[in-house]
Amino acid sequence: MGQYTAPLRDMQFVLHELLHVEDELKQLPPHADIDAAIIDQVLEEGGKFASDILFPLNHTGDREGCHLDAQTHTVKTPKGFHEAYKQYVDAGWPSLSADPEYGGQGLPLVVNNALYEMLNAANQAWTMYPGLSHGAYECLHAHGTPEQKELYLPKLVSGEWTGTMCLTEPHSGTDLGMLRTKAEPQPDGTYRITGGKIFISAGEHEMSSNIVHLVLARLPDAPPGTKGISLFLVPKYLPRPDGTLGERNPIFCGALEEKMGIHGNSTCQMNIDGATGWLIGEPNKGLNAMFVMMNAARLGVGMQSLGLTEVAYQNALAYAKDRLQMRSLSGPKAPDKPADPIIVHPDVRRMLLTAKAYAEGGRAFSAYVALQIDKELKHPDEAVRKDAEDQVALLTPIVKAFMTDNGWIATSEAMQVYGGHGFIAEWGMEQYVRDARINMIYEGTNTVQSLDLLGRKVLTDNGARLRKFGAQIQSFIEENGLDETMSEFITPLADLAEKVTKLTMEIGMKAMKNPDEVGAAAVPYLRVLGHLVYAYFFARMAKIALEKQGNGDKFYISKLATARFYFARLLPETAMLIRQARSGAAPLMELEAELF
Template sequence: MGQYIAPLRDMQFVLHELLHVEEELKQFPKHADLDADTINQVLEEGGKFASNVVFPLNHSGDREGCKLDKETHTVTTPKGFKEAYRQYVEGGWPALACDPEYGGQGLPIVVNNSFYEMMNSANQAWMMYPGLSHGAYECLHAHGTPELQQLYLPKLVSGEWTGTMCLTEAHCGTDLGLLRTKAEPQADGAYRLTGSKIFISAGEHDMAENIVHLVLARLPDAPAGTKGISLFLVPKFIPNADGTLGERNPITCGAIEEKMGIHGNATCQMNLDGAVGWIIGEPNRGLQAMFVMMNAARLGVGMQSLGLTEVAYQNAVVYAKDRLQMRSLSGPKAPDKPADPIIVHPDVRRMLLTARAYAEGGRAFSSYIALMIDRELNHPDEEFRKDAADQVALLTPIVKAFLTDNGFIAASEALQVYGGHGYIAEWGMEQFLRDSRINMIYEGTNTIQSLDLLGRKVLMDNGAKLRKFGAQIQAFIEENGTDEAMNEFITPLADLGDKVTKLTMEIGMKAFQNQEEVGAAAVPYLRVAGHLVFAYFFARMAKIALEKQDSGDDFYKAKLATARFYFGRLLPETAMLIRQARSGASNLMALDADLF
């Protein structure tokens, strides 16, 4: 059932040659002693775990799925999932980027991010169980009371307990202002929660002894809309003061959603029947607290699609080198065989290179964001922290939407390489395509991410964050503009930068007259912005590759070829997207709703 080999060489290139993470991390007192060899060793071991333990469960987990016992409300995960999770906990992997005060290893986000990519390549459905737990840890670490932190964080850090985020209700998805779950205060300072939630990933399972649910609900006197939402910690089992498990809390799984993909993850309908919970953060400010988890989840979803892009690409390459069909248009390339391997055909190479370019660009981009998060959290200079926070805010919707769009495109192209075999389940490619589709939907659909980028992150501050990131790109352009060898990368990068500036101003002016213009332009705008970011990082990677292409290491030749493919074949999509964004709202809104 296919294979997965961790792309360690490219990860090392991104971390050490492109981003110089060791030098960056030395500026942060808590990471000053971390060196490249340690990072490489951690990722090498992580790659082995992903390939040898988790990947073999991907196809079987998809076919078996999760099973709910409606009498006991318990969920059984696919064969091998529980045992693999035990090995994950024993290996200390949940603690990788957690606070040492609670038993964590204290490694930076940028290292954890690369580890998560590998785990998502190996088995996205399985990785969702510990991935969500890390988000719950981050939220509680940032906003929990000292008492809740002392009781729950060590268990989340060790992996003994897992976590979820319970937001969505059947009558409202993204519009959380409509949620109805109620929280009644109790005399002892706790709350009783009543309501129901849907689409709760990992909401019930048999992999850990307890599950910590973070639940959005309303207090009795809460104002309407999003300003009246509070956040509560609701455990499956209420722990005793010493951390041992006490009574079963009435938060239960009523059903498992029947889904298109990620069958190995239990996506649950959760019922709260007076479940005991404790407030996190301030009353009626639950969204602010939950955004810590939601933003981490948005980067995490981007990593899910990056992982699928990589594994789909790897398997398509193996198939293309082995599958014999027809002869090369320029003459036989394997005259000793009855036909040539299909990798000789130009369009097969286009499909493979599309997936490869989206994987390599996504790896550079997401690693950069992870490093900016580390800078935001740890840099001793407040101004550096603020600048990093602005970049993270601007780029997070892009990493979620652009990488997940690209992941679906890459999985589709990789499946196409297989021809008819790609449509057959036993090869595993159709699972990558099905699994990748959810990533464009959950944690805020890609349209929501686009509206967030254009409406809130760009126009709301009159483009200040965008100009700041644009200045970084412009500095690179000016530094390398006279280098003739870099012209093929610098010229289109500079051209797109100018076009993004003009497009942003044009949409902003239109929006003063009609706010619908933002909604009409947002999706193509985000994709244009995503290409600007990719073009910037591919140009930076190409600069390194040009300098080292004669080193004898073919890695740099391959990197340069991929960069040239990206600029020649994928970046030109922006011309169409810009025309779409500029076409305005009228062609979308003119047709009366009754005529649809």
């Protein structure tokens, strides 16, 4: 059923030739000894695990799904999932980028990020189990008490225990300010948690001995809205001080969601019936703590769609080279065969190149963001840490929304390459489309990400973060503006950068008079910024490819052709998007609700 090979060559190009990760890591004391050879070895082994162990379980896991025993509230994952997770834990993969103080290997996030692309490409539903655990680890590492860290982090780092985040409730959805789950203080310093949560990925399963739920709830005297939300640690089994498991905590899976995709992941409705919990961080400031996990999850969802884009592209490419149908419009290309392979047809190439460009652009962009997180966390210079923090804040909603939009586009185009066979389950392509669709919805819908980008990350600081990143782009433009071989990339990049500046100012002025202007412009605005970012990285990659295309390595010829396709066929979408963003709120808001 299909195929997947880790794109190691392109990963190495991004990490070593584009981002010069080894040199960057030398500036970060905890990672100063990590060189390119170590990184390549880790990725090679990760690629083997993804393609040999996880990929064969993807289609079967989708067909089988998860099963709930309503009497015991236990969930069984698809055949092979548990065994694969044991191999994952035995090989030490959960600890890759975790703190050595708690048993981690201490590798940088930029390496862990590349691993997760491969895992998601091979099996997104399976990867959500350890992926959410890593987010829980990050949250506790940042906000847990010393006692909580000592007890829980080694278990999460080793993979012996897994984690979830329990946010959403049936009546409130994205509006967390409306949540009703209660937390009542107990004399022993614990809290009694009562309520219900929905859409809890990996909420119940048999793959780990314990599940650490991070639950948002309200204290009795909490103020209304988001300012009255606290975060609690609610384990499935109550651990004893030595880490062994005690009694079952009453936080149960009441039902499994019937979903469009990611069938191999147990998406649960969780019933919390007076469960014992412990406060994480300060009372009524739970969102501050949870945002550590939520931001990690948003980056993780971007990697989910990048993985799906890559695996869908690989399979569509193999099919297009093998499938014979019709003759080329310019004459037979395989005269010894009854028809030509469909890769000779221009529109099939458009679909393949769309997926290829979105995979390669997303890989460069997400690796850059992961490297900025490493700098934010580990660089000794406070000013560098602050600059990196600003970039991560600006770019995270673009990673989540732009990359998942593109994953939906790319998987759909890849399925289209197959024609009717793409719509048939046995070929595996329709699963990628179904799985990709959730990525635009959860961890904050892409509209929410767009509002966050434009409203919070751009307009609230009068564009200071955006200007910082824009200065980086402008510097590259000025350095290469006189290079004639780069003009096909520099000219449209400079043009779009100028248009983004004008568009931002225009929306900002309108929003001062009518806040609905932000909501009307946000989605096309984020996509424009996404294209600006991709154009910048494709221009940088094209520069490298131009310098090295004569060395006989066809990789650089392919990279240059992909960059040219991106600028010629994908970047022009920004013209339409800018017109949409400028059209304002009136076309959306003037129609009375009863007239719809």
